[in-house]
Amino acid sequence: MQVNPSTAQARVLVDELIRNDVRHVVLSPGSRNAPLSIALAEAAAERRITLHVRIDERSAGFLALGLAKGSGQVTAVTCTSGTAVANLHPAVLEAKHANVPVIALTADRPVELYRTGASQTVDQHGILGVDTLQFPIAERRTGQNGLWRSLVCRAVATARETGPVHLNVPFREPLVPDGEDDWPEPLDGRPFDMPWTRADPRTTTSVHAADHLGPRTLVVVGDTDHDLDDLAERAGWPVVAEPTGTSHQALRHGSLILNAGALPPELTPDALVVVGRPTLSRGVMRLLAATPTVHVLSDTPDWPDPQFAATHTSTDLVLGEHEVDHTWQAAWRHADKAAAAAVDELLGNEPWPTGLHVARDLLDALPPHTHLFLGSSNPVRDVDLVATPRPDVRVHANRGVAGIDGSVSTAAGLALTAGPTFALIGDLTFLHDTNGLLIGPGEPRPDLTVVVLNDDGGGIFTLLEQGAPKHAATFERVFGTPHGADLAHLCAAHGVPHTRVDTADQLRQALTTPEGMRVVEIRAKRTELRALHARLKAAVSTAFH
Known part of the structure; x- marks a missing residue:
């Protein structure tokens, strides 16, 4: 086995992650993280780990978030140095505020290259706003194996207890296996595939x-x-x-x-x-x-x-x-029944579709024992207002910092670990993460149906203060933000099946248990959204007063 310092360090690191029950790793390709990429590919070929490759680091980070949400287990995402690391920040922020166990495993340049103008080199310590565990540069000497394995155990324990952690690993060239076969110490882990350090969770209850x-x-x-x-x-x-x-x-x-x-x-x-x-x-x-x-x-x-x-x-x-x-x-209980009757009457008299119709009809029609991911804009609020809760459908959303980015990838991660999943998102949320549709041949593919309510822009803003009629002169360009994107052509470019539905019956027929990834699009208008919500609140208030 050809072993140079970077190769040795990467193989030990990946081995120790596996010994700590990390079962999924998301990889974005690069040069500086080549040692990790090769070690992960070897472990995946031996079926010791499930590897997911994504070319966009932002989507990769959110895929790792979804994998961790769906499995409840520590998940890692790895990338090369420089701006690649910065692209993990949105997903790490969400993981931090939602307490999701994600390890950002980033490759770095040796510290002597900082502030020299070297390509793809920035100070990565603390760049993601979470605890950074800094690996030392690998050297051909004794004492390295235990040091590397101990740091991995610390990272996994931190992620399990407090949420995301940043594990930053500088690599010196050569970055691919070559060099002498011998190493000054054994690079084995503990016997019987045990972790180097077993960390019991520390809990404080009141x-x-x-x-x-x-x-x-x-x-x-x-x-x-x-x-x-x-x-x-x-x-x-x-x-x-x-x-x-x-x-x-x-x-x-x-x-x-x-x-x-x-x-x-x-x-x-x-x-x-x-x-x-x-x-x-x-x-x-x-x-x-x-x-x-x-x-x-x-x-x-x-x-x-x-x-x-x-x-x-x-x-x-x-x-x-x-x-x-x-x-x-x-x-x-009386108020709840009165509100339900008011909702049914109002929506029965409104033309289909609105976001409220879709939220109610979708949750009602989902197959049992599936998962539902909700976009952080109007969809999660529409479900909150009018849908009947389903004990046999587990609902997820990125509510840590409630951004709309990375939603397709998060839902894909959920589907890959939790099982068949539906997502209900808006058009802007969908466009924010169309790279979530980009899955290479041979990669594990999720059983995911993405339902997109397309009202050509930012429908949620019509419900906020800036959506009031007095702001109409400035609203459409800077808040409404119409885009005119053709979602069917966009899906075709990614090789993802697309279906357009125009009626409630068509929507119900489209909500069969997902097999593979596909997109279901519903076209709606947002011009009457503010007035509809006002009528809804008035009807419900009258019903229980």
Whole structure:
């Protein structure tokens, strides 16, 4: 075996990743990361790891994010030096704020080349805004094997406990296998394929008694895996959950009720329990600011509290003797039924399609035991407002920093590890990551159906302040941003099947369990979107007042 320092280091690093149960790695090609590329290709050929190759680092980063989301396991993405590393930043930011275990494994130039004008050379330490574990330059001497393996174990342990970590590895030439066969020490790992260092997770929990939370408490569930259903049911607390929250007893239209205007006295809570990070609803934000007692459940010291309203925080709650207010429960159930009837009546009288129609019809028609990824613009909000939750469909979204970039790649990663997946995204979100469609021959291909609601621009802005009629003179160019892109031709260029649907029945027929990747396009107009949402909120407010 020909072994030079860079080759030896890369092979040890890849071997130790595998010993630490890293099963998926995404690779973007380059010269400086050639040692890693060759070591990964060899490991993939031996079926020790699943390798995914993508030519665009930004898409590669989001694919790694989706793989980690779908598997719940540490996933690595590797690239060459320079601007390639910077292109991982959006995905690493999302992973950081959503606590997803991703390792950015970046190749670097030797430090002596910094500030010399050498090509593709920047100071990469801290460039991604997360902890950087810096590999030393590889040398032909004893003591290297344990050092390299220990750093890999630290990186994996960090990713598991706190989210993404940056592992930066400088390589000197030669970058491909050559040189002498001998090495001054064995490069083997621990016996029986064990990690060099086994790191048990470190946990800190704080359980708070719920005696400060009275019977008129409302539970708000944001983006989280924390399940509070059993406690809420025993306490008699209604649950309002965002689509990516963990709750099987949430009200069907809780978010819509909170967004329809001021709550009547019979629905106004004395206390809130906030689980995870609610990010979708201004109605929730208003309620947080107005409620005297707000208990936030969070596993991290950075508890979510954008309104600075939290009066208590802990990792969990324990319920002792507790009074149940059945009138409180009944009032919320009645409001939820009234809201559902108002939604059905309004959408029944509106021409199909709107984003609200598509969100409701899509979630209703999805095959059981599939996954749904929602774009961070209108789709996740439309599902939040009008769709009926499905306990047999797991909903995902990039809500860490809620960007629209990388959505196709994230959904593809989910499909590759979690199973057949659907994505509902807008046209701008789709165009942001068309490179997510670009999968080389022989690469693992996801079972993914991407449903694109194409309203030729930024529909969400019509619902915000800048979409008011008084801003019409400037709106279309700088907020509406029509593009006129032909999505069918774009899909054809990538070899991805494309279907255009024009009716609700056609949409239902298109939502068979995904086999391979394809795109389903729905054309809609955004000119009446602001008025439609105003009518919806008015109808729901009238229904439960």
